[in-house]
Amino acid sequence: MRILGLSAFGGEAAAALIVDGDVVAAAQEERFSRAPHDNSFPRRSIRYCLRQGGLTAADLDYVVFYEKPLRRFERVLASQLRGFPTSVGTFGRAMFTWLGDRLWLKNKIASEVGVPHEQVLFTEHHQAHAASAYFPSPFDEAAVLVADGAGEWATTSLHVGKGASIEPLGELAFPHSLSLFHSAITEFLGFAPGGGEQRVMELAAYGQPTQADQLRSLLNFGEEGEFTIDMKPFRFGFDGERLWGPALVETLGPPREAGAPLRMSGDDRRDADLAASLQLVVEDALLTLVRTLHKRAPCEALCLAGELALNQNAVARLLRDGPFEQLFVQPAAGDAGGALGAALWVHHAVGEGTRTWRQQHAFLGEPVTEEPADGARTLDGDDAVLDTLLGHLLAGRSVGWVRGRFEWGPRSLGHRSLLSDPRGADAKERINRAIKRREDFRPYSPAVPAERAAELFELPDGCELPLRFMQVSVPVKEAAREALPALVHVDGTARPQLVDAETDPLFHRLLTRFAEETGVPALLHTSLNLRGDPMVRGEEDAHALFTRSELDALVVEDRLYER
Amino acid sequence: MGLGDIMLRRRSRAIWADPARTLLTLESFARTEEDGGRDIATAARRVHDSELAGHLERHAKEELKHAELFRRRARALSPSADATLAEAEVTSDKAYDLTRGRPSSEVDAHGFFTLGLLDELGEVPYVAMLHVAEQRAAALFTLHHELTKDDPETHAIFEEILRDENYHVAWTRSMLDRWEEEGRGDEVKKALKEARTSRFMGAWKRAGARGGVVFGRVVMTVFYFTLMLPFGLFARLRGAPAARWQTRPSPSAVEGDPLAQAKSQA
Numbered sequence: 001m002r003i004l005g006l007s008a009f010g011g012e013a014a015a016a017l018i019v020d021g022d023v024v025a026a027a028q029e030e031r032f033s034r035a036p037h038d039n040s041f042p043r044r045s046i047r048y049c050l051r052q053g054g055l056t057a058a059d060l061d062y063v064v065f066y067e068k069p070l071r072r073f074e075r076v077l078a079s080q081l082r083g084f085p086t087s088v089g090t091f092g093r094a095m096f097t098w099l100g101d102r103l104w105l106k107n108k109i110a111s112e113v114g115v116p117h118e119q120v121l122f123t124e125h126h127q128a129h130a131a132s133a134y135f136p137s138p139f140d141e142a143a144v145l146v147a148d149g150a151g152e153w154a155t156t157s158l159h160v161g162k163g164a165s166i167e168p169l170g171e172l173a174f175p176h177s178l179s180l181f182h183s184a185i186t187e188f189l190g191f192a193p194g195g196g197e198q199r200v201m202e203l204a205a206y207g208q209p210t211q212a213d214q215l216r217s218l219l220n221f222g223e224e225g226e227f228t229i230d231m232k233p234f235r236f237g238f239d240g241e242r243l244w245g246p247a248l249v250e251t252l253g254p255p256r257e258a259g260a261p262l263r264m265s266g267d268d269r270r271d272a273d274l275a276a277s278l279q280l281v282v283e284d285a286l287l288t289l290v291r292t293l294h295k296r297a298p299c300e301a302l303c304l305a306g307e308l309a310l311n312q313n314a315v316a317r318l319l320r321d322g323p324f325e326q327l328f329v330q331p332a333a334g335d336a337g338g339a340l341g342a343a344l345w346v347h348h349a350v351g352e353g354t355r356t357w358r359q360q361h362a363f364l365g366e367p368v369t370e371e372p373a374d375g376a377r378t379l380d381g382d383d384a385v386l387d388t389l390l391g392h393l394l395a396g397r398s399v400g401w402v403r404g405r406f407e408w409g410p411r412s413l414g415h416r417s418l419l420s421d422p423r424g425a426d427a428k429e430r431i432n433r434a435i436k437r438r439e440d441f442r443p444y445s446p447a448v449p450a451e452r453a454a455e456l457f458e459l460p461d462g463c464e465l466p467l468r469f470m471q472v473s474v475p476v477k478e479a480a481r482e483a484l485p486a487l488v489h490v491d492g493t494a495r496p497q498l499v500d501a502e503t504d505p506l507f508h509r510l511l512t513r514f515a516e517e518t519g520v521p522a523l524l525h526t527s528l529n530l531r532g533d534p535m536v537r538g539e540e541d542a543h544a545l546f547t548r549s550e551l552d553a554l555v556v557e558d559r560l561y562e563r
Numbered sequence: 564m565g566l567g568d569i570m571l572r573r574r575s576r577a578i579w580a581d582p583a584r585t586l587l588t589l590e591s592f593a594r595t596e597e598d599g600g601r602d603i604a605t606a607a608r609r610v611h612d613s614e615l616a617g618h619l620e621r622h623a624k625e626e627l628k629h630a631e632l633f634r635r636r637a638r639a640l641s642p643s644a645d646a647t648l649a650e651a652e653v654t655s656d657k658a659y660d661l662t663r664g665r666p667s668s669e670v671d672a673h674g675f676f677t678l679g680l681l682d683e684l685g686e687v688p689y690v691a692m693l694h695v696a697e698q699r700a701a702a703l704f705t706l707h708h709e710l711t712k713d714d715p716e717t718h719a720i721f722e723e724i725l726r727d728e729n730y731h732v733a734w735t736r737s738m739l740d741r742w743e744e745e746g747r748g749d750e751v752k753k754a755l756k757e758a759r760t761s762r763f764m765g766a767w768k769r770a771g772a773r774g775g776v777v778f779g780r781v782v783m784t785v786f787y788f789t790l791m792l793p794f795g796l797f798a799r800l801r802g803a804p805a806a807r808w809q810t811r812p813s814p815s816a817v818e819g820d821p822l823a824q825a826k827s828q829a
């Protein structure tokens with residue numbers, strides 16, 4: 001059975017193709033359109049998926065969208081009404097969007113993709129997320145937590161996966177959403193919601209949770225692990241401009257304007273303290289939820305999806321203090337993952353239902369297909385590629401490395417990467433200045449050979465895949481902190497990617513050879529993009545980045561670009 | 564000076580008076596120039612006429628240089644290391660994003676509705692399109708050049724870019740003239756007309772769409788305070804639903820047919 005899964009109009013738009021249960025292709029639209037967090041209809045991703053699978057629309061059995069549009073419309077309308085009369089400003093806009101386009105989604109999908117209407121299906125938003133977390137996991141039985149903004153009505157849901165099916169255990173309804181709560185405070189801190197949450201998590205390390213009590217007072221948990229959010233300070237439902245209202249200022253003090261200096265050092269650490277408070281409160285809340293889930297589904301393993309599953313510190317805390325022993329997090333845990341989950345759900349619930357595919361890597365995107373740009377020099381095989389990369393790295397230069405299929409999900413895992421020698425205090429500053437232009441408080445991640453990671457980090461048990469997908473923050477050992485200051489966050493943690501010799505032999509060889517030369521089994525590793533841009537798609541994007549930045553060299557497959 | 568020019572001048576003046584909008588505008592210009600540069604670089608690799616390829620190559624390099632000049636200036640004017648253009652963009656006006664009001668997937672780097680450019684259009688229409696776009700860009704940058712006299716560094720950037728833009732207008736004109744001399748006058752005239760019409764039609768459609776949106780909002784507001792009023796009051800009095808774990812039947816248990824459930828949009 002050939003199933004195309006789609007997500008759009010919420011978080012990130014994406015498409016995923018599965019054929020007889022195997023995932024053939026999956027990609028976010030932003031990689032093709034170059035619009036960060038693009039949530040428009042994923043035309044380009046669809047084209048790519050079909051091309052990768054060697055299929056046409058006529059070959060598809062089903063196209064499945066990751067949400068029930070009518071139920072979501074019900075929620076939007078109810079929220080607008082509940083906000084009466086304050087919602088007058090957004091009512092027209094919401095109705096325009098829905099009456100003009102979104103309510104006719106079945107027609108749109110059928111005509112855009114080119115399939116008959118009866119082949120267009122819809123899953124529930126949280127069903128899709130749960131499926132994206134459980135079916136690719138290595139577990140035959142697992143509890144599943146989805147903590148997301150809001151789909152149709154559900155914001156938080158509990159499930160249990162057994163064999164080839166997933167049973168829902170319970171869900172909390174909008175507007176009580178932990179993820180929206182997190183996004184609202186993110187916005188209050190002057191960062192864009194739907195992208196700035198990661199920065200707030202990183203900022204948290206610079207502060208103390210001095211405002212945790214104020215935040216806790218807005219979030220009340222019941223006896224069965226359910227929670228309510230005091231909605232007075234928030235505007236989740238009807239205000240399209242902002243997620244918070246004036247009452248939040250009374251509770252937390254004045255907000256930080258976007259672009260204003262961050263208060264995170266010296267005597268005034270208010271922004272960092274609020275970020276730390278938020279991180280603590282969200283971690284505590286997630287911990288309560290997973291304990292509730294464990295009571296209902298006492299399994300060994302936990303699968304996570306939804307926006308909050310991208311919070312690496314929270315994932316680490318759940319593993320450390322939670323009741324589950326093993327963990328899997330969908331690499332595209334946000335809405336993009338819904339495209340994959342929707343397709344997997346249809347395969348298992350509607351199709352033959354056998355679980356044939358377990359996710360071992362995230363290289364599901366498009367391979368490098370473009371022709372070389374001017375000035376490329378061809379390298380003779382993998383050894384020459386590794387020699388070249390190593391030469392540049394040992395000389396203290398930053399290198400872009402583009403090869404194979406691009407990554408599924410928000411993190412670069414070695415196929416669209418920027419690499420640098422992590423030794424020396426200026427490594428981070430060098431990358432920042434030349435290419436990434438990130439805020440100074442944000443750390444970079446190390447890539448390490450999986451078998452040597454324990455030399456550098458205190459690794460938790462039960463999260464082999466999350467470590468491979470860079471989804472957990474871990475404490476850095478004391479000796480390594482001194483040797484690799486660029487890779488250690490201010491709280492002594494790092495977010496490493498453990499590179500496995502089996503799933504990515506070339507990257508593993510590079511890391512091993514770098515370790516042989518330097519004694520350091522790690523490289524500074526980050527996504528190949530400029531600030532605010534999506535990760536590069538292929539050679540053309542990478543070469544454009546090379547010309548725009550001060551990147552020292554670029555290797556695309558077996559081609560080298562140097563200055 | 565037409566009404567459109569007066570409005571443009573007022574908006575442009577407001578931009579350079581507001582540091583946040585200045586940054587956004589510089590970044591937006593950088594993006595547009597960069598996108599244009601990439602398109603043109605692609606075109607340069609595909610054309611067979613060596614003179615045209617040479618012009619396109621230089622043009623592409625200059626567009627990328629402009630992007631870098633705008634970006635550097637934006638960085639220099641950025642008030643602090645953590646001032647993020649991407650964040651500010653969320654809340655601020657994107658007045659000078661040439662894709663404004665249209666899905667980015669439907670416009671090219673110069674704000675035209677067509678896609679595919681050289682491959683789709685062919686050499687003559689492509690150069691005609693560039694010619695029209697560069698004329699407009701030159702006019703726009705002339706205005707900004709004039710309005711940034713108080714900021715010598717930005718002013719100097721516009722001055723440098725204007726020199727290049729004038730070359731871009733000149734080389735595209737010379738190519739079109741050459742083709743005319745070679746007996747392709749009708750083709751050139753048609754291409755220029757279509758390029759100008761495309762822009763005119765784009766403006767017309769945008770104006771229509773904006774007018775429709777305004778009218779629709781008025782209708783919706785009336786609707787909101789009449790038909791929706793009782794429902795709104797009822798919903799407000801009822802308040803938000805209590806937070807409790809709700810359990811849905813498992814998909815496999817619904818109607819005994821997951822496919823039927825999946826076909827439903829509700």
